[in-house]
Amino acid sequence: MIRFLARRLIWFVITIWVVMSVSFLLARAAPGGPFTQERKLPPHVEDAWREKYNLNDPLIVQYVNYFVNLAQFDLGLSFKMHDFTVNEVIAAGFPISASLGLMALLFALTLGLFAGVVSAVRRGGFWDLSLMAAATVGIAVPSFVIASVLILLFVFTWPVFPAAGWGQPINMVLPAFCLGAPYAAYISRLTRTGMLEVLSQDYIRTAYAKGLSTRTVVLRHAMKGAMLPVVSFLGPAVAGIIVGSLVVEKIFAIPGLGVHLVNAATLNDYTMMLGMVLVYTVLLYGMNTLVDLSYRFIDPRVELE
Amino acid sequence: MSNATGQHELEKYAALWEEAQGVQGISLGQDAWRRLKRNRGAVISLIGLVSIALLALLTPMLPLQPPQRVDTERIFAPPTFAAAPAVEAEKVDAHFGIKGGINLLMVKIRLAVFGEWSVPSICGTDELGRDTLARIFWGARVSLAVGIVATLVSLVIGVSYGAVAGYFGGRVDNVMMRIVDMLYSVPFICVVIMLVSILNDKAVKAVLEEYGINQIAIFFIIVGAIYWLTMSRVVRGQVISLKNEQYIEAARTIGASRLRIIFRHLVPNVLSVVIVYLTLTIPSVMLFEAFLSFLGLGVKAPEVSWGLLVNQGFSVITPIKVYWWLVLFPGLALAMTLYALNFLGDGLRDALDPRLKNK
Numbered sequence: 001m002i003r004f005l006a007r008r009l010i011w012f013v014i015t016i017w018v019v020m021s022v023s024f025l026l027a028r029a030a031p032g033g034p035f036t037q038e039r040k041l042p043p044h045v046e047d048a049w050r051e052k053y054n055l056n057d058p059l060i061v062q063y064v065n066y067f068v069n070l071a072q073f074d075l076g077l078s079f080k081m082h083d084f085t086v087n088e089v090i091a092a093g094f095p096i097s098a099s100l101g102l103m104a105l106l107f108a109l110t111l112g113l114f115a116g117v118v119s120a121v122r123r124g125g126f127w128d129l130s131l132m133a134a135a136t137v138g139i140a141v142p143s144f145v146i147a148s149v150l151i152l153l154f155v156f157t158w159p160v161f162p163a164a165g166w167g168q169p170i171n172m173v174l175p176a177f178c179l180g181a182p183y184a185a186y187i188s189r190l191t192r193t194g195m196l197e198v199l200s201q202d203y204i205r206t207a208y209a210k211g212l213s214t215r216t217v218v219l220r221h222a223m224k225g226a227m228l229p230v231v232s233f234l235g236p237a238v239a240g241i242i243v244g245s246l247v248v249e250k251i252f253a254i255p256g257l258g259v260h261l262v263n264a265a266t267l268n269d270y271t272m273m274l275g276m277v278l279v280y281t282v283l284l285y286g287m288n289t290l291v292d293l294s295y296r297f298i299d300p301r302v303e304l305e
Numbered sequence: 306m307s308n309a310t311g312q313h314e315l316e317k318y319a320a321l322w323e324e325a326q327g328v329q330g331i332s333l334g335q336d337a338w339r340r341l342k343r344n345r346g347a348v349i350s351l352i353g354l355v356s357i358a359l360l361a362l363l364t365p366m367l368p369l370q371p372p373q374r375v376d377t378e379r380i381f382a383p384p385t386f387a388a389a390p391a392v393e394a395e396k397v398d399a400h401f402g403i404k405g406g407i408n409l410l411m412v413k414i415r416l417a418v419f420g421e422w423s424v425p426s427i428c429g430t431d432e433l434g435r436d437t438l439a440r441i442f443w444g445a446r447v448s449l450a451v452g453i454v455a456t457l458v459s460l461v462i463g464v465s466y467g468a469v470a471g472y473f474g475g476r477v478d479n480v481m482m483r484i485v486d487m488l489y490s491v492p493f494i495c496v497v498i499m500l501v502s503i504l505n506d507k508a509v510k511a512v513l514e515e516y517g518i519n520q521i522a523i524f525f526i527i528v529g530a531i532y533w534l535t536m537s538r539v540v541r542g543q544v545i546s547l548k549n550e551q552y553i554e555a556a557r558t559i560g561a562s563r564l565r566i567i568f569r570h571l572v573p574n575v576l577s578v579v580i581v582y583l584t585l586t587i588p589s590v591m592l593f594e595a596f597l598s599f600l601g602l603g604v605k606a607p608e609v610s611w612g613l614l615v616n617q618g619f620s621v622i623t624p625i626k627v628y629w630w631l632v633l634f635p636g637l638a639l640a641m642t643l644y645a646l647n648f649l650g651d652g653l654r655d656a657l658d659p660r661l662k663n664k
Binding site for chain 2: 014015018019023026027136137139140141142144145148149151152156157239242243244246247250251261262265266273276277280281284285288
């Protein structure tokens with residue numbers, strides 16, 4: 001396992017290096033600089049700004065400087081938000097986005113697993129059909145459409161939830177639901193398929209023959225076998241939640257990282273854009289590695305490569 | 306051998322021949338189509354999708370109100386059956402947002418057939434008095450076009466990449482798949498946002514306009530360039546399991562070049578898997594386009610797409626007056642199309658599953 005982690009770490013460094021280099025060159029290749037959006041600055045003012053951000057150095061010097069700073073976890077100054085470093089902005093927004101994403105993931109897992117298990121155990125019954133129909137709706141309907149409809153219903157028609165903002169636990173309910181709904185739907189379908197396969201195995205029949213209750217059989221014996229596709233799905237699910245959070249944060253006015261990424265791209269804020277790419281890539285890579293690690297614990301027959 | 310036994314053998318073979326004539330061979334395609342027809346949900350989805358596509362194609366000929374006619378007297382009108390204002394034939398270019406060619410021809414046909422009458426605003430109007438029903442139809446053209454074209458782009462790139470990687474194997478395969486893994490680690494949205502911001506810059510746009518590539522075409526390419534990853538992985542897996550088949554060995558024996566083997570023999574045989582992923586990629590692409598338009602990074606006014614419609618509908622939600630029709634109808638259109646596509650994809654996957662052949 002140590003060799004597995006070591007190899008992952010090496011690939012992590014290589015991936016980060018390649019991704020950040022490509023992003024760096026792409027960001028510099030964008031013809032507009034960070035100053036073309038604003039009104040025309042007097043030349044000496046623009047020169048002063050360029051000096052401050054080291055934009056006058058040759059490209060290779062800027063490149064090396066960036067990576068040297070990166071190794072020390074310094075992501076530089078933001079081009080647009082003049083009083084903040086990128087680190088500060090990320091430190092402010094990341095906990096919020098992370099807690100939203102975590103809530104959404106937990107919600108998706110619990111609802112999805114529960115619905116999938118119930119569907120599989122009561123196969124062909126009322127619950128199975130209705131839950132699977134709801135799951136297809138959850139997959140097909142975009143999260144912002146769900147969010148808009150839910151806002152219309154539960155904020156304006158019957159005032160149950162607050163429309164926007166962050167701070168109280170009740171603020172988290174609607175956003176986490178909208179963000180996690182499609183993934184709950186996917187997970188319920190995956191769980192159902194996996195459970196159906198596992199429940200037809202011989203060892204489950206033995207467990208029933210021994211007189212164990214349905215609950216014990218499902219929770220203690222069948223669950224582990226059915227978990228593997230769900231766990232494999234967690235990697236892409238996190239990627240999807242990252243993308244979806246941009247939209248949900250915009251809808252519910254949540255002060256997370258999403259708005260900074262979109263603004264950075266449209267306003268040509270190089271350092272912020274690179275910082276965001278770094279955060280998201282690290283997150284995704286870490287998640288994928290965790291998923292691969294967990295295979296070993298779930299199914300001991302799996303060999304870690 | 307006497308004549309009697311020869312005659313007996315002849316009769317035996319004649320009887321076998323008669324029997325064989327009655328048996329009809331079934332190709333995989335026919336078998337799959339038969340299974341698909343039995344899945345009523347999938348058939349309904351297929352019919353629905355084909356009709357949506359046809360309606361989208363023929364939109365300029367339908368008797369709808371002009372999608373870009375600003376009418377300040379009918380701002381935020383709720384759904385109604387009241388008669389709609391007449392279509393002004395002189396301002397067709399501005400009101401319909403068309404730049405000539407086939408679209409202009411179709412609108413002229415519509416004016417000749419239906420005159421100035423158009424369907425009333427049964428889906429209400431938006432903040433500029435533009436009819437929502439018409440915008441839904443015109444938005445369908447953009448959304449469906451993005452879905453189909455971007456998926457085709459990802460298909461071409463993904464199938465070639467995966468087939469080459471799978472067939473060559475060894476180090477080539479290793480390197481190619483490492484690149485794919487690296488690309489997987491980057492959330493798509495970052496790549497798209499950077500590419501969109503680069504390609505939206507005025508100088509770059511001017512260069513591209515010279516080549517006749519407008520913003521929507523750029524969009525197709527960007528989205529297609531992101532979705533080929535999964536397709537290449539799937540194709541690679543299939544190719545690896547197929548490349549040891551005997552017909553491949555036979556082709557190699559008679560001297561077929563590697564490229565010919567890949568594109569002439571392997572690719573047609575992975576087609577069934579590719580078709581299933583195709584029908585499942587189209588809704589993902591449409592969803593992605595809707596996301597980007599919602600964030601303001603995708604289709605821009607005056608073009609219309611379903612994502613943009615939901616965005617515009619959402620931005621006018623206030624607690625004072627609820628303009629529900631601006632969100633419900635575009636959202637419903639988007640949701641129903643995606644639902645039908647997913648249903649069809651599932652049905653196709655079951656129909657094309659070789660393990661269920663002849664069931």
